[in-house]
Amino acid sequence: MNKLRIVACLAALGLSSASAQEWKPAGDKIMTTWGENLDYKNPHPEYPRPQLERTGNWKNLNGLWKYAIVDQAASAAPSNWDGDILVPFAVESALSGVGKSLSKDQALWYKNEISLPSRWQKGKTLLHFGAVDWRCDVYVNGQHVGQHEGGFDPFSFDISAALKKGEKQEVVIRVWDPTSDGPQPRGKQINNPHGIWYTPVSGIWQTVWAESVPTTYIVDSKQTPDVDKSSLTVSANIAGAKSGDELLVEAFDGKQKIAEAKASADGTINLPLSNVSLWNPDSPKLYDLKLKVVRGGKVVDEAKSYFAMRKITMKADEQGIQRMYLNDEFVFHYGPLDQGWWPDGLHTPPSDEALKFDVVKTKEMGFNMIRKHIKVEPARWYRHCDSIGILVWQDMPSGDLGGNTWDMQPGKVSNGQHDKDRTPESEAIHKKEWKTIMDKLHNFPSIVIWVPFNEAWGQFKTKEITEWTMKYDPSRLVNSASGGNFAYVGHILDIHNYPDAAMPDPRLFGDKFILALGEFGGFGLPLDGHTWQEKDNWGYVSFKNKEELADRYQKAVTDLSKLIPRGLSAAVYTQTTDVEVETNGLMTYDRKVIKIPENTLKKMHSVLYKK
The missing domain is CATH 3.20.20.80 (Glycosidases)
Incomplete structure (x- = not known):
């Protein structure tokens, strides 16, 4: 059957030649049941940041991206791509659909055209990465928006200034990972797996996601329980804070509010608590938090978190x-x-x-x-x-x-x-x-x-x-x-x-x-x-x-x-x-x-x- 007849048959079935060649696991190693049943069109769809949730304006960017492995010395993004890679799985893994190794003399590039609501451009747009191993350079519509080194920690970039009008935006990522040929933290990875040393993990290996936030927003928070004093110390890193802004913290047991306190946006809150249960393996009691940035009596940003009382x-x-x-x-x-x-x-x-x-x-x-x-x-x-x-x-x-x-x-x-x-x-x-x-x-x-x-x-x-x-x-x-x-x-x-x-x-x-x-x-x-x-x-x-x-x-x-x-x-x-x-x-x-x-x-x- 010639190529034209194949395309015609696919069209009759409601398929395209592209979809007939879409993702499948690489290699022949054993698989978990979850891997065997993976929905490659929707991998790891869950909200990835449970300690600071803003679930209203975010978009999961996992899925099929373009990839290429090129000479590490090349500084420009490749013009030709090797194929598709399933994010957030490392290029060496079966579930990436690639299953290729990466040496210290090579760089791994990714490309994806993403769609973001135009209304997001009224505030700030953040591009988040759960983890990328190891050095990562990120470009949005051709602009370099940041570099990050570290294979195990989440990071993000404010990409607002690089966005074009309309919804379509191009994201390109360059990764360099020397694995055991470099001094960086790598855990059990090694270029020559054997014994207690395992297959390398290079590139994106946790969820990639975008988020729309106000111009003043909570970047992260720090919560430390003090069981002896029956209190919780809370502080927050707030971007774009203005003079007079306040941080309001509310604690909940289920739907019941049990405490609240406020301080200046750059201050530390000591939240007093009474009659709270202590967390332990037999009774892992968690309490919910709401963090709010308040300006002139109005909430300009809000996020959910949680805590436990234990020492x-x-x-x-x-x-x-x-x-x-x-x-x-x-x-x-x-x-x-x-x-x-x-x-x-x-x-x-x-x-x-x-x-x-x-x-x-x-x-x-x-x-x-x-x-x-x-x-x-x-x-x-x-x-x-x-x-x-x-x-x-x-x-x-x-x-x-x-x-x-x-x-x-x-x-x-x-x-x-x-x-x-x-x-x-x-x-x-x-x-x-x-x-x-x-x-x-x-x-x-x-x-x-x-x-x-x-x-x-x-x-x-x-x-x-x-x-x-x-x-x-x-x-x-x-x-x-x-x-x-x-x-x-x-x-x-x-x-x-x-x-x-x-x-x-x-x-x-x-x-x-x-x-x-x-x-x-x-x-x-x-x-x-x-x-x-x-x-x-x-x-x-x-x-x-x-x-x-x-x-x-x-x-x-x-x-x-x-x-x-x-x-x-x-x-x-x-x-x-x-x-x-x-x-x-x-x-x-x-x-x-x-x-x-x-x-x-x-x-x-x-x-x-x-x-």
């Missing part, structure tokens, strides 16, 4: 051993190491339902905590943890690895002895992104621990970074270096031990630090049809069937429980799911098989929380 502190128990107290009660923290990787989307879950699934299953398994391992998730993931009731230990994504030694045995390393000597550029990149990550995640109450470093992976100036982190956010505890190297700073001393449960010596460290087992376990069980590759998969210890796995896991939990009265305050089991060639997950990488039933795990774990 996390370190103090000695009756034996003189330092413990973590949640709302003045010792709560043993136990959860999985959660990498947040997907076989079809890599860093990006196929859908919000998939994103929530991991959190729901973690809770159903009887865990009360997740260690988010050297990755930052989309904001909606933290919202799920807030509402479901999961404590979060948030890692800083590591980068600039190599060049220093690792000693994971506390007591053997003097302060800073094995810190890496990083370049000023590398240090500045790390510090800037860590500050931004902490700023962007500050309002999520589920986050109770900051973890600046993991296992000497690019670890540098440990004392300085840890002390800065403690000072910058005194409302949380700081685990300076999970697994070492240990500079004996911060609140927590955290060792890694595979496969068995272990703990730091409470006689040496118990009166100075909270004692934690930051990683252990890693029990592997590859299941046919659910692995990233057919052979050469691995776990720290491997088993032949689910029964053997469950028996070994039960022994590990029993051993773990014996360490709690001796002084252990937290433990992290490796891991939530299989990831690429690692088969040591409680679930398979495609999330289609749970290796030990949820109820069985919950019953096993109950011994860890006995008071």
Whole structure:
């Protein structure tokens, strides 16, 4: 059949030649059910910013964009495009429809013609990105509107001045990502994936969206609970504020207003609260907020947010051993190491339902905590943890690895002895992104621990970074270096031990630090049809069937429980799911098989929380 006859047949069926060649997943790797059923015309349609909602005037820009991979030295946008890419999935992923790698000598370009209501041009128009890895230059109608560096934090540009009359606007984006050939934070990505190192993630990997705001608008807010004083401290960054403008904050329990207060637009509000419930994993009570900019008695901008009342502190128990107290009660923290990787989307879950699934299953398994391992998730993931009731230990994504030694045995390393000597550029990149990550995640109450470093992976100036982190956010505890190297700073001393449960010596460290087992376990069980590759998969210890796995896991939990009265305050089991060639997950990488039933795990774990 010739081309003309094909087009004629398609026309008779109401199709076009373009639609017959539209998106499909790239490659032949396993897929999640959500990936298999993905609606490529409407990927990740949810409002992406749960801590500052203006749901009336926004537009989701996810979907098919044009892409091209060109020589990195080329400064101009390409005239020819390689095809379509499904945003917000990284170019290396199956769900992008591309599945191509990107080297440090190449640049990735995107192009899309978007349609924005003409009425938006009466105020300001913002172009938002959930995350782009790593350096991103944005052009609107040929004008450069901004550059951003950082692969894990959301950012936006005011594109008002670049808009043309009418609704149609052209957006072009250039991305450069050296992955493991650069010093930037990258987490588990590596150019040559193997072992515990995974496929690179380049370009857009979270939602892209546009928003219409007034000329005076709330950029972001900062909310910090004070349980002891029964109050909430609130401040806001307001663009275009004028003299006399005020910030009004209202708190709600459901539809009932429970408190309100106002201050100057650049001031800080101390919102008194009475008879409020405290947030904890068993009762994750959230309260709603309304933030309003008021001028002359009229509201010029308004956004919704939420908060919870909870505190996390370190103090000695009756034996003189330092413990973590949640709302003045010792709560043993136990959860999985959660990498947040997907076989079809890599860093990006196929859908919000998939994103929530991991959190729901973690809770159903009887865990009360997740260690988010050297990755930052989309904001909606933290919202799920807030509402479901999961404590979060948030890692800083590591980068600039190599060049220093690792000693994971506390007591053997003097302060800073094995810190890496990083370049000023590398240090500045790390510090800037860590500050931004902490700023962007500050309002999520589920986050109770900051973890600046993991296992000497690019670890540098440990004392300085840890002390800065403690000072910058005194409302949380700081685990300076999970697994070492240990500079004996911060609140927590955290060792890694595979496969068995272990703990730091409470006689040496118990009166100075909270004692934690930051990683252990890693029990592997590859299941046919659910692995990233057919052979050469691995776990720290491997088993032949689910029964053997469950028996070994039960022994590990029993051993773990014996360490709690001796002084252990937290433990992290490796891991939530299989990831690429690692088969040591409680679930398979495609999330289609749970290796030990949820109820069985919950019953096993109950011994860890006995008071």
